[in-house]
Every structure is written in structure tokens, then in C-alpha cells.
Amino acid sequence: MTDTYAIHPATKIVRGPKRATYDRATIHGIIDDAMICHVATVLDGQAVMIPTAHWRVGEAVYIHGASKNRVLAAIANGAAACLCFTHLDGLVMARSAFHHSANYRSVILYGKAHILDDPADKMAHSQYFIDKIAPGRWDKIRQPNAQELKATLFLGFDLKEVSAKIRSGDPVDDDADYGWPVWTGVLPCRMVWDDPVNDSRIEPGF
Numbered sequence: 001m002t003d004t005y006a007i008h009p010a011t012k013i014v015r016g017p018k019r020a021t022y023d024r025a026t027i028h029g030i031i032d033d034a035m036i037c038h039v040a041t042v043l044d045g046q047a048v049m050i051p052t053a054h055w056r057v058g059e060a061v062y063i064h065g066a067s068k069n070r071v072l073a074a075i076a077n078g079a080a081a082c083l084c085f086t087h088l089d090g091l092v093m094a095r096s097a098f099h100h101s102a103n104y105r106s107v108i109l110y111g112k113a114h115i116l117d118d119p120a121d122k123m124a125h126s127q128y129f130i131d132k133i134a135p136g137r138w139d140k141i142r143q144p145n146a147q148e149l150k151a152t153l154f155l156g157f158d159l160k161e162v163s164a165k166i167r168s169g170d171p172v173d174d175d176a177d178y179g180w181p182v183w184t185g186v187l188p189c190r191m192v193w194d195d196p197v198n199d200s201r202i203e204p205g206f
Contacts, residue, residue, distance in 0.1 A: 010110045011163035021164045030107045030164055031056050034085040035133070035191075039063060041079045043071060054083075055125075055132045060156045061109060062116075062125055067153045075113050076153060083109040083157060091187040094171035095180040103168050103186060110161040116154035119146065125154055 005011075005022045013020030021027070031037075031054070040049040050071050054063050061083065065072045075081045090103040116122055123144065130138045144152070171184055198206075 005159070005162050007163070008110075008161045011108065011161050013163055013165055016165065016167075019165045019167050021166060022162075023164070026166075027107050027159070027162055027164045028056065030087065030105045031061060031085050032132075034087060037061075037063070038084045038086075039071070039075070040082045040084070041071060041075050043074045043079070048074075053129065053133070054085075055128050056159075057125070057128055059159045061159065062128070062154060062156045064125070064129065064152050064154045067151055069153065072153050072155060076115050076155060078112060080110070080112055081157065085109075088189050089168065090189050092167075092171045093184050093187060095173045095177040095182060095184055099171055099173050099177075101167065101171065105164065105166050107162060107164045109157055109159065111157045113155040113157055116156060119149050122149045122152065122154050126152075 001024075003024055005024060005027065007022060011022075035053065036051050037054045038049055038051050040047065042048070048071050050065075050069075052063050052065060054061055056062070063072075063083075067073070085107040087105045088102060089105065092099075092101040092103060094100050116125060126144050126149075127138045130141070170186065173180075173184070
């Protein structure tokens, strides 16, 4: 296995190629750090998209949802999908309106899904999901029962047709604008977790 993903026609970055990367570790990191991805496909001739949680195991990304979800069902039945993972790292404040931008990290993944049918696989991936959002919580909670596993659709997407695009650093203005009398720079952005808020029906002692 190489350190970079192969470039496919769908994943070749044409606009802003200097921001492109196919580095395997970088792509894994962007996916792993994201809490939400957007999944798009075509359903009955109409473009559709849903946001959903995800997790990665090795060279595949997984999502899950209700078995009767029509978008996930279409993908399970063979519709091609596109998954997008994005982090906003800052707003880039330039001297001209045209050069305002954002610092970001993003990954695009194209492919068709494979379905996890085996209850043991579904259970294992339920744990992978919980371990991503709350490491160590799996052993403290009630785990899925047979009916819940049956009602949940698990889909996996191989990391093959995948690419990343990253912007970082200062604004890039036209030379003639560098003397323009306005503040310029980057407004950093990051995700933070606030203090926990108790469930209104939480049992005493937790």
C-alpha cells in the first residue's frame, strides 16, 4: 500500500490544484476529525443529500441510518454516492471583496456502497461509532438488540476514489491592493465542546 491514493478522473483537482492532496494519512485525519459528512446521490432523477455521522475503519468509511431511509436505501440498491467531509478553519479577510476566502480542510469520496448484513458486523460497527463519538462509553450503555440492528442499515464505502483539498495561510491580494487601508488576516475557527447538560430524567449520582 502506497502513501498516496491513485488519482482518478473524478478525483483529479482541476481548480486550485496546488491545494490538492492525495496523501493517505492526511485524508484519514480529515475524515476522522470530522463529526458529520454529507452524502449525496441521485434519486428518481433528482439530486439529494443528507448529513450524517460517520466513522472510518481502515480503508473504508461507514455510515448508518434507518433501513427505510429512501436516500440510504437507494445507495444500498446500487446508486453511486458522493461523500463530503469538511472543516472550517478560518475566514480569510482580504483587501478586496474578490479575494475573501476561507481556510478549510475537505475530502471528497466517490463510490458505491457495500452493505453490512451480518448481525455481528453490525454490532461491531455500532461499537466503532460509539467509540468515535465517546471513547469508553460502549461498555456503560445498553447495546443494540436484534430488532434495533435489523432496523438499521449499515453502509461502507471503500477509500479508492478520494481526494482532499486544503487552504491555509494569509489572504492573497493583487499587488496593487496591498496598501489598501483595512485590516486583513485570518479569523480562526474551531469546534469546541461546552459543559455537559444533564438529561432532565437522569438518575441521581451521574
